[in-house]
Amino acid sequence: MTAARHANPPQPLLWDVFCRVVDNLGDIGVCWRLAANLAARHQQVRLWVDDESALRWMAPGALEDQFLGIQVLGWEQSRETKTLEKLAPADVWVETFGCEIAPEFIATHAYSTRSGGQNDTQKWPVWLNLEYLTAENFAERAHTLPSPIMSGPAAGGTKHFFYPGFTPGTGGLLREADLPARQAAFDRAAWLAGLGIGWQGERLVSLFCYEPTALEALLRQLAGESETAETTRNVIATHLLVTHGRAAEAVKKTIFNIENEPQPSWNKRRQLSISYLPALTQRDFDHLLWACDLNFVRGEDSLVRAIWAGRPFVWQIYPQHDNAHHDKLAAFLDVIDAPASLRRFHRTWNEVDSQPLQAPDLTSWSDAALRTRQRLLAQPDLVSQLLEFVARVRK
Numbered sequence: 015m016t017a018a019r020h021a022n023p024p025q026p027l028l029w030d031v032f033c034r035v036v037d038n039l040g041d042i043g044v045c046w047r048l049a050a051n052l053a054a055r056h057q058q059v060r061l062w063v064d065d066e067s068a069l070r071w072m073a074p075g076a077l078e079d080q081f082l083g084i085q086v087l088g089w090e091q092s093r094e095t096k097t098l099e100k101l102a103p104a105d106v107w108v109e110t111f112g113c114e115i116a117p118e119f120i121a122t123h124a125y126s127t128r129s130g131g132q133n134d135t136q137k138w139p140v141w142l143n144l145e146y147l148t149a150e151n152f153a154e155r156a157h158t159l160p161s162p163i164m165s166g167p168a169a170g171g172t173k174h175f176f177y178p179g180f181t182p183g184t185g186g187l188l189r190e191a192d193l194p195a196r197q198a199a200f201d202r203a204a205w206l207a208g209l210g211i212g213w214q215g216e217r218l219v220s221l222f223c224y225e226p227t228a229l230e231a232l233l234r235q236l237a238g239e240s241e242t243a244e245t246t247r248n249v250i251a252t253h254l255l256v257t258h259g260r261a262a263e264a265v266k267k268t269i270f271n272i273e274n275e276p277q278p279s280w281n282k283r284r285q286l287s288i289s290y291l292p293a294l295t296q297r298d299f300d301h302l303l304w305a306c307d308l309n310f311v312r313g314e315d316s317l318v319r320a321i322w323a324g325r326p327f328v329w330q331i332y333p334q335h336d337n338a339h340h341d342k343l344a345a346f347l348d349v350i351d352a353p354a355s356l357r358r359f360h361r362t363w364n365e366v367d368s369q370p371l372q373a374p375d376l377t378s379w380s381d382a383a384l385r386t387r388q389r390l391l392a393q394p395d396l397v398s399q400l401l402e403f404v405a406r407v408r409k
Contacts, residue, residue: 053083326379
């Protein structure tokens with residue numbers, strides 16, 4: 015009887031993942047999902063982060079090392095030689111979103127390998143630069159390209175660019191192996207009841223946004239007061255679930271402004287009710303998206319989660335001062351084959367133009383969302399591709 019081909023599975027690797035929190039918490043959100051996904055596949059992860067405060071509500075227990083396979087370390091510790099000398103060398107380094115590993119960290123590693131008698135080919139871990147998510151064509155061209163390092167303590171090393179994306183020529187999207195099963199077992203009414211929300215079958219809309227200028231128009235529209243609404247006779251009762259932080263502050267400020275108009279038309283039919291949510295864990299943010307009939311999301315991590323939810327969604331892209339985000343938004347709408355009404359809504363919501371906010375067409379938007387989800391589920395996810403690429407480079 016011959017031995018099983020996979021009697022000796024590959025040994026788990028040790029990954030150093032580096033994260034600098036710029037703003038809006040998308041950085042740490044993606045990095046924690048990455049770390050958790052790697053750990054779920056029996057990898058060991060050290061997450062180096064310069065502001066870990068969001069993990070207290072995003073992943074309770076993370077800072078107390080309660081997640082098997084994940085250790086959270088402060089960024090400043092990556093500059094402390096005495097601390098670094100006590101740590102086992104990693105097999106993989108991941109710089110996320112263009113953050114750069116501290117020179118002290120690199121120098122300590124270079125010195126330890128030289129003193130250990132290793133040659134240059136043995137010296138460096140697989141070194142990856144995990145880039146921002148984009149649907150633009152350059153992502154495929156640049157994906158996995160090497161970047162040799164010619165000077166400094168890292169001389170002789172090579173970084174590889176790794177681009178998440180929406181096409182087979184990119185690194186794919188973060189997705190847990192059990193995601194479809196968890197979603198299929200989700201009980202919407204029970205989850206809402208756990209938040210103290212007595213759902214009576216009204217349309218549910220989630221709002222995770224910055225401060226869009228069209229927010230007032232959206233609130234009026236949901237309340238049946240929009241001039242662009244096709245009819246006011248059959249206004250659908252809507253319950254708006256507003257996320258903690260900037261979205262909640264924006265809604266409260268907008269409502270205050272509306273109510274102080276000389277002749278307010280705000281919600282006089284009482285067709286719109288609003289709940290302000292507490293800060294949600296990453297798992298409960300997924301539950302929010304699964305519970306709602308329409309999701310407004312922002313940034314990178316929540317966009318991916320909205321795609322996996324398979325519900326109609328509107329994306330507020332992070333604005334850039336040179337309007338480079340306009341092209342990025344257009345590329346995304348192209349890659350999901352968005353219907354005309356969804357494109358118009360996105361352009362207004364993202365201030366690409368000043369057209370009135372159109373009424374949502376949830377039927378066509380739902381079709382586009384489901385097609386996108388099914389197509390992307392058929393592609394390898396980001397962590398599977400990372401593991402395969404790292405194995406190939408290590409050979």
